[in-house]
Amino acid sequence: MNALQKGIDASAMEAPPGTGTEAGARRYRFGPEFIGFSGHFPGNPILPAIVQIRAVVSLAEAEGGKALALAAVRSAKFLAPIRPDEDVWIRYRRRVDSGLEICDATLSVAGKTVAAIQLELAAGETPR
Amino acid sequence: MRLVDTLVSVNDGCAVAESVLPRSAIMADGEGKIDEVAFVELIAQSYAAFRGYMDRMSGKPPVEGFLVGVRDLAVAGRAYAGDRLLTSIRTVAAIGGFAVVEGAVTRGDETLASGTLKLWLVDPAAGGDDR
Numbered sequence: 001m002n003a004l005q006k007g008i009d010a011s012a013m014e015a016p017p018g019t020g021t022e023a024g025a026r027r028y029r030f031g032p033e034f035i036g037f038s039g040h041f042p043g044n045p046i047l048p049a050i051v052q053i054r055a056v057v058s059l060a061e062a063e064g065g066k067a068l069a070l071a072a073v074r075s076a077k078f079l080a081p082i083r084p085d086e087d088v089w090i091r092y093r094r095r096v097d098s099g100l101e102i103c104d105a106t107l108s109v110a111g112k113t114v115a116a117i118q119l120e121l122a123a124g125e126t127p128r
Numbered sequence: 129m130r131l132v133d134t135l136v137s138v139n140d141g142c143a144v145a146e147s148v149l150p151r152s153a154i155m156a157d158g159e160g161k162i163d164e165v166a167f168v169e170l171i172a173q174s175y176a177a178f179r180g181y182m183d184r185m186s187g188k189p190p191v192e193g194f195l196v197g198v199r200d201l202a203v204a205g206r207a208y209a210g211d212r213l214l215t216s217i218r219t220v221a222a223i224g225g226f227a228v229v230e231g232a233v234t235r236g237d238e239t240l241a242s243g244t245l246k247l248w249l250v251d252p253a254a255g256g257d258d259r
Binding site for chain 1: 129130153154155156157158161163164165166168169172192194195196197198199200201202203243
């Protein structure tokens, strides 16, 4: 596991009390010390788009209990910046389309969708 | 999280940038395997290097760029720490404050990833970053 993935996993929060854990959903809070903010950008920290994509893959891995490889980003739209210490909900749904494993995800902050991502995932790793 | 080392060539809206990621990179695991999301960042940073170079040659201050979209980025292979990666970018559209960029990351003759990015470029004189 790389340092970025460790940082993402460490930023996952418990579900809020009384809400319960929603399948295919998880709350994250990326603190100002989160490694992904390093240099992005000095004095103007914004959660990098690739961290958002990686977080979706990590969530799918955690739910499925197995390592996944990113095979494709079919589409991704980043609609608003995510700042340090904001509560970020990632909700996703996995499905199989023509034999390909597809993951549709949204990221939201304070009820507002800030990113919509559709990924193609593959089991294990892409051989070198 | 700078991934691009050198802007190798620039020509008519196209550019090639070189990267060699160290084992200590935050997207490299203990075996030196590079996370696939790095390919997105390599294309984005290669365009940023190109754009910064062009601005500098024109005597303009560099703009800030934000990745706002990815389309059909396919991963065909894996990169490892120490690989010499070349990222080719081509500007396919530049409208208002937005640029659409096609990019591909290669190692030798092997294409590891390719796809299209949309970036929002902010004139530093205008200020603000709300999308």
